[in-house]
Amino acid sequence: MPKELAKQYAPQGTEDRIYQNWCDKGYFHTQIDRSKKPFTIVMPPPNVTGQLHMGHAMDETWQDILTRYKRMQGYAALWVPGTDHASIATEAKVVAKMREEGLTKEMVGRDGFLERAWDWKNTYGNRIVSQLKKLGCSCDWQRERFTMDEGCSDAVKEVFVRLYNEGLIYRGNRMVNWCPHCNTSISDAEVEYEAKEGSFWHLLYPVKETGEMLELATTRPETMLGDTAVAINAEDPRYKHLHGCHVVLPLLGREIPIVCDEHADMEKGTGVVKITPAHDPNDFEVGKRHDLPMIRVLTYDGHMTGAADKAAVDAEKAAGRAAADEPDVLDCGKYAGMTALEARKAILADLEACGALKETEPLTHDVGTCYRCHSVIEPMVSKQWFVKMEPLAKPAIESVEKGEIKFVPERFTKNYINWMKGGRDWCISRQLWWGHQIPAWYCGDCGETVVAKEAPCTCPKCGSSNMTQDPDTLDTWFSSALWPFSTLGWPNENAEDYNYFYPTNTLVTGYDIIGFWVSRMIFSGLAYTGKAPFDTVLIHGIVRDSQGRKMSKSLGNGIDPLEVIEQYGADALRMMLIIGSTAGNDMRYSDEKVLACRNFANKLWNASRFVQMNLPEDFEPGLPEESLLDMSDKWILSELAKVAAEATANLDKYELGLAAEKVENFIWEVYCDWYIEICKTRLNGEDAAAADAARKVLVYVLDKALKLLHPFMPFITEEIYQALPGSAETIMNEKWPGDENMKVWAEDCADFEKLMDYIKAVRAMRAEMNVHPAKKTSMIIETASPAAFEKGGAYLARFAFATDVTVTAKYEGSTDGMVNVATPDAKGFIPMMELIDRDKELARLNKELTKAEKELGMFTNQLNNPKFVEKAPAKLVEETRAKLAAAQDKAAKIKESIAALG
Structure with missing residues (x-):
């Protein structure tokens, strides 16, 4: 026997029990089945340092909906979970923990540090995994991966070696984002721009040949010590006479050339730009174009370089150990050892003293900072490992342009290209x-x-065993770029999972990492496997607060999904995140929306309890013979077929929010508010066959509705489904509704909807007239579709409160004392005196008229007052005129009603 549903649905505890049962039974584990078509999603791996936030909740909910949907459609649906090692974030956590013990990385050594890092990961790194489970994620946890596990690490080494051997990886001195606090290069994705107060300092550089002063402006005067040129535009008429000339660098007296370059914009400032190739990305490119020397004036920990720094680099160059592109290092003399900000103050003071500082112009500008420690980023030329992008980007662009990979929405294709x-x-x-x-x-x-x-044991060139591994690690994005195939067993191309589940199908992610992650997965998949890693990139927006602001710690407006789940349940949170959402667009979170979704869950629960309580012990599920179906049965079954088809079409087009909304509307408005109410007459009637038919249809539709809802609200649908007679072990492996031939009775549906429109019009009229539900009346219905209304007598009696009904093609009798209701297909005439107590209604209407006339007089007096019309704000005068018009209309309608009562 199915279990009895509790009086109230309590997601707390219920959801955990259901999820544990799913895991215990292995329902999430996907077997390789050559008779099935695979459908694969790889989870964008959250950081092991992370904690579930609304962005994660949105991202994982979308993926879970698609996975559950495809699983029910009969695919071998695999959702691969995993986490990212998050180099900078995790190292910062471990370093901070060591600092509490009075230890540093250098004190414990690399091996000791890594042992501590792995301990930290094993202790704290799985926190977010347990949080994903609270959300209901149906991942194949038996296939969970970590970017530094053995298989993924093997893939990383394989790719690095391949790219190096193909000449696509090289080591050299190039411009990077450098964090002087974390002491590492960081990616563009890890740079956050913050508005900061600063200045444009206008400096004067004397021209050697003419003696005139060239004015230029900079926000970083401390880098001037590393200037190796100033640039002007070749087309700038102001400086035609200076082509080929030199300036003398203030404070140092070093002669540097004036170069003609497009980087100098004639429309900006004076059109003169200082060029510091070692400390500015644009200047670096200018330096390459004009073969300028590079001079580094900052150490990697953010101090000005000194004699020791210069001597170390000079010694490397003298010994032939330095690369040809290694920058020179300046001994900054009196400024050596100062921080960049300390040197800025000292240099500005010296420039002012020698007359080289013309003026200081305040400004607010965006400054790049490290996303982790919020230190100001120093653009630096540094010896690093690089991947050549152009050869890898070309096929990745072509793959998208040819349609092998599509972005949803399509507009994000442009961002990618x-x-x-x-x-x-x-x-x-x-x-x-x-x-x-x-x-x-x-x-x-x-x-x-x-x-x-x-x-290697020995050097292949000289045979020495004095070999040292590069101490640096790879950018986290390098390993996550391989995620769609490294998680499935590549580089072992004979791996069963790789051969069956790759390429994957849908990647679900946010628009903010299209460049940093999506693009790298695409070129990596094409370059190393010869196949596009997925066929669709489904882009979602971000979850904002109720005011439309981005959630952040500084604003204090973040919402913890776990707290929402604890209060309302995971299903309510999931439904809130999907209803009204559209691909590529941001959405707003609000407690009211979650509460509405919780209320929907309660509505479904109560409706299911009603159905269950009306089933006899010997009930046999299944649809009755068609001859036993009445028009309401055919209508609900037709509506079910329509919503199943539409939801399927929406999901196939990645219109997840629209599909969820249609299923919710069907359950709430069509099934609960109408069909269950309609069935009560038969369930409580004398006709046993009619009652049984109603029960069978109620259960059949509820069963299918639960399956349509399951991808969106998995917990409550499983709990109710298990209480239905004839249910299987789990709803998640049941067949998705819509594949079977679900019939639509078009004519019966059309008739029933005409009937419903009429009933709604009658109920609206009664509500407007404050007619008590117990008050029943006769009615005459004029319609060109008499069959619908003749078949619907029972519905009119129950829902339009009709005592007797006359259906006619044309009503030609008197309409005096009649209330009219009209729909596109019918017109109803109802004796007013059967609806109301005349004396009481007259008293009520006269009271309303007195009130309306009082308002009318007040607004008329205001507008007849010249001072009010002339001196009051125009908006207030217009509002008063609108109120007067409304009061006049209201009084006229009341008088009409009084006149109609005689």
Whole structure:
């Protein structure tokens, strides 16, 4: 026997019990089945340092909906979960914990530090996994992956070695984002721009040949010590006479050339730009175009360089160990050892003293900061490992342009193409210990570089065993770029999962990482597997607060999904995140919306209890013979077929929010508010066959409705489904409604909807007239479709409160004392005196008229007052005129009603 549903649905406890049962029974584990078509999603791996936030909840809910939907459609649906090692964030956590013990990385050494990092990951890193389970994620946890597990690490080394051997990975001195606090390069994705107060300092550089002063402006005067040129535009008429000339760098007296370059914009400022190739990305490109020297004036921990820094680099160059593109280092003299900000103050004071500082112009500008520690980023030329992007980007662009991969919405294709075409070579090395250590070894004797998956015993060039591995690790994005195939067993191309589940199908992610992650997965998949890693990229927006603001710690407006789940249940949160959402667009969170979804869950629960309580013990599920179906049965079954078809079409087009909304409306408005109420007459009547037919249809429709709702609200649908007679082990493996031939009775539906329209019109009229539900009346219905109303006598009696009904093609009798209701298909005439007590209604109407005339007089007096019309705000005068018009209309209608009562 199915279990009896409790009086009230309590998601707390129920959801945990259901989820544990799903896991215990292995329902999420996907077997390779060659008779089924695979459908694969790989979860964008959340950081092991992370905690579930609304963005995660949105992202995972969308993926879970698609996975559950495809599973019910008969696909071998696999959702691969996993987490990312998050190099910078995790290392910062471990370093902070060590600091509490009075320890540093250097004190414990690399091996000791990594042991602590793994301990931290094993202790805290699975927190977000348990939180994802609270949301109801139907991931295959037996296939859970981690970006630093053995298989993923093997894929990382394989790719690095391949790219290096193909000449697509190189090591060199190039411009990077450098965090002086974290002491590492960071990706563009890890740079956050903050509005900061600053200044434009206008400096004067004397021209050697003419003696005139060139004015230029900078926000970073401390970098002027590393200037190796100033730039003007070749077309600028103001400086035609200076082509080929030189300026003398203030404070240092160093002569540097004036170069003609397009970077100098004639429309901005004075049109003169200082060029510091080692400390500005644009200047770096100018330096390459004009073969300018690079001079570094900042250390990697954010201080001005000194004699020791210069001597170290000079010694490396003298010994032949430095690369040809290694920047020179300046001994900054009196400024050496100062922080950048300390040097700025000292340099500005000296520039002012020698007359080289013309003016200071305040400004507010966006300054790049490290997303982790919020230190100001220093653009630096640094020796790093890079991936050549152009050869990899070209096929990745073509794949999208040819339609092998589509973006939903399509407008994000442009974002992707622009990123791929405009991207610089990718800096992949990080000066961290936690992560994939770069598989490159250097010979301490001859300087040879060896790139290999395993450590070499000796140098292949000189035979020395003095080999040292590069201490840097790889950018976290490097490993996550391989995620769609490294998680499935690649580089072992014979791996069963890889051969069956790859390429994957739908990638669900936010629009903010199209460039940083989506693009890298696409070019990686094409380059290493020869296949696009997925066929669709489904983009969602971000979840904002109720005022439309982005959730942030600084605003204090963040919402913890776990608290919402604790209060309302995971189903309510999931439904709130999907109803009204559309691909690519942001949405707003509100407690009211979650409460509405919780109320929907309660409505479904109560309706299901009603159905269950009306089933006899010997009830046999299944539809009755068609001859036993009345028009309401045919209507609800037709509506079911329609919503199943429409929801399927919406889901196939990734219109998840629209599908959810249609299913909810069907359950709430069509099934609960109408069909259950309609069935009560038969359930409580004398006709046993009619009552049984109603029960069978009630259960059949509820069963299918639960299956349509299951991907969106998995917990409550499972709980109710298990209480239905004839239910299987779990709803999640049941067949998705719509594949079977679900019949639509078009004519019966049309008739029934005409009847419903009429009933709604009658009920609206009665509500307007405050007629008590117990008051029943006769009525005459004029219609060109008499069959519908003749068949619907029982419905008119119950829902239009009719005592007797006359149906006619044309009513020609008197309409005096009649109330009229009209729909597109019918007109009803109802004796007013059967609806109301004449004396009481007259008293009520006269009271309403007195009130309306009082308002009328007040508004008339205001508008007849010249002072009010002339001096009051125009908006207030217009509002008063509108109120007067409304009061006049109201009084006229009341008088009409009084006259109608005689």
